[in-house]
Amino acid sequence: MELVVTEEQRELRDALRRFFADRSPSAEVRRLMETAEGHDPKMWAQMAEQLGLQGLAIPEEHGGAGFGVRELAVVFEEMGRAVVCAPFLATITAAAALRAGDGGHDLLPGIADGTTIATLAVAEDGGSWDLGAVETRAEGGVLRGAKSFVLDGCVAGLVLVAAQDEDGVGLYAVDAGAEGMTRTSMPTLDQTRKLARIGFDGTPARKIGGADAIRHALDVAAVALAAEQLGGAQRTLDMTVEYAKVRHQFGRPIGSFQAIKHRCADMFVLVESARSAVLYAAAAADGSPEELPRAAALAKAYCSDAFFHTAGEAIQLHGGIGFTWEHDAHLYFKRAQSSRQLFGSPDAHRERLAALAGITGAA
Numbered sequence: 001m002e003l004v005v006t007e008e009q010r011e012l013r014d015a016l017r018r019f020f021a022d023r024s025p026s027a028e029v030r031r032l033m034e035t036a037e038g039h040d041p042k043m044w045a046q047m048a049e050q051l052g053l054q055g056l057a058i059p060e061e062h063g064g065a066g067f068g069v070r071e072l073a074v075v076f077e078e079m080g081r082a083v084v085c086a087p088f089l090a091t092i093t094a095a096a097a098l099r100a101g102d103g104g105h106d107l108l109p110g111i112a113d114g115t116t117i118a119t120l121a122v123a124e125d126g127g128s129w130d131l132g133a134v135e136t137r138a139e140g141g142v143l144r145g146a147k148s149f150v151l152d153g154c155v156a157g158l159v160l161v162a163a164q165d166e167d168g169v170g171l172y173a174v175d176a177g178a179e180g181m182t183r184t185s186m187p188t189l190d191q192t193r194k195l196a197r198i199g200f201d202g203t204p205a206r207k208i209g210g211a212d213a214i215r216h217a218l219d220v221a222a223v224a225l226a227a228e229q230l231g232g233a234q235r236t237l238d239m240t241v242e243y244a245k246v247r248h249q250f251g252r253p254i255g256s257f258q259a260i261k262h263r264c265a266d267m268f269v270l271v272e273s274a275r276s277a278v279l280y281a282a283a284a285a286d287g288s289p290e291e292l293p294r295a296a297a298l299a300k301a302y303c304s305d306a307f308f309h310t311a312g313e314a315i316q317l318h319g320g321i322g323f324t325w326e327h328d329a330h331l332y333f334k335r336a337q338s339s340r341q342l343f344g345s346p347d348a349h350r351e352r353l354a355a356l357a358g359i360t361g362a363a
Contacts, residue, residue, distance in 0.1 A: 020079070032192070037194075044086060069220060077234070083335055094217070095111050143203045159198060163205075165207070171210065184199075215293070223299055226302075230306075232336060298349075304340040305346050311333040
């Protein structure tokens with residue numbers, strides 16, 4: 001089973017695989033994760049100019065290509081395979097919020113052409129992505145409060161902020177360098193993905209949407225992240241199978257041992273099941289928006305666990321070499337662990353799925 005079902009999607013996948021193999025090999029990933037910016041501005045520009053990735057799912061009237069989440073899922077799967085260091089997830093999440101909001105559509109062309117890096121700031125110091133936990137306030141056109149775990153928050157030129165106002169929770173746009181805004185890099189387990197804490201002290205902001213726009217953006221982000229996790233899980237399976245074919249023990253490839261076969265088979269089942277979950281969620285995002293909240297919760301919960309398991313198995317089945325800094329297995333394991341918590345833990349999404357299904361006692 002593949003995420004690609006059309007010739008256009010297949011061509012996109014093949015182009016992406018070549019592009020990331022050339023622009024984002026392991027050595028480049030390791031270099032970028034040590035930098036403060038966490039990405040290569042030249043590659044970011046090429047992603048927009050050569051491949052049109054930033055504008056892939058932005059409507060044509062706003063400078064984009066007008067495709068959907070199915071195409072984005074193909075992009076994120078390939079990014080997950082290569083552990084790409086780029087503010088793409090942050091920017092795509094913000095673009096989804098802008099598209100769903102009442103205003104702010106004038107900000108989409110800058111995202112589509114790659115000149116604007118954007119992010120969505122929802123979680124606060126408690127780490128919850130539930131809008132009921134938002135304490136940052138918007139009063140008189142200014143924001144007061146703080147956001148934590150903001151994807152690429154230190155490099156974003158546009159920050160979309162969830163804040164309490166007279167209507168409940170609203171979505172507010174803040175430009176980089178706005179008065180009263182402070183940005184501090186946060187230490188991370190996964191060094192390939194940068195997070196920030198952003199403070200607001202009387203920071204001017206423009207309201208561009210409400211709670212529904214934020215929830216929609218978080219659902220799209222969950223599907224995108226699930227596709228990225230699928231790509232990482234597929235890559236850890238592939239590298240493990242490759243290693244099992246060439247690593248000999250007792251005069252035989254370790255892949256010929258029944259215990260190794262069974263563990264690789266279990267990894268394969270997890271990967272293919274994760275692919276089904278992503279396909280369903282991406283299709284719901286494009287064609288059945290009423291199903292998206294359930295589909296997104298299912299995909300994020302399952303793919304988080306699948307990637308975490310396959311990444312852990314990859315380290316175990318590589319033996320001693322898998323534990324070393326020189327081997328790429330640890331990059332995937334750290335990405336798997338951090339991605340489990342981003343946009344809500346698997347348990348949080350399972351609780352949400354149960355609540356949406358009307359199961360008594362669900363949160």
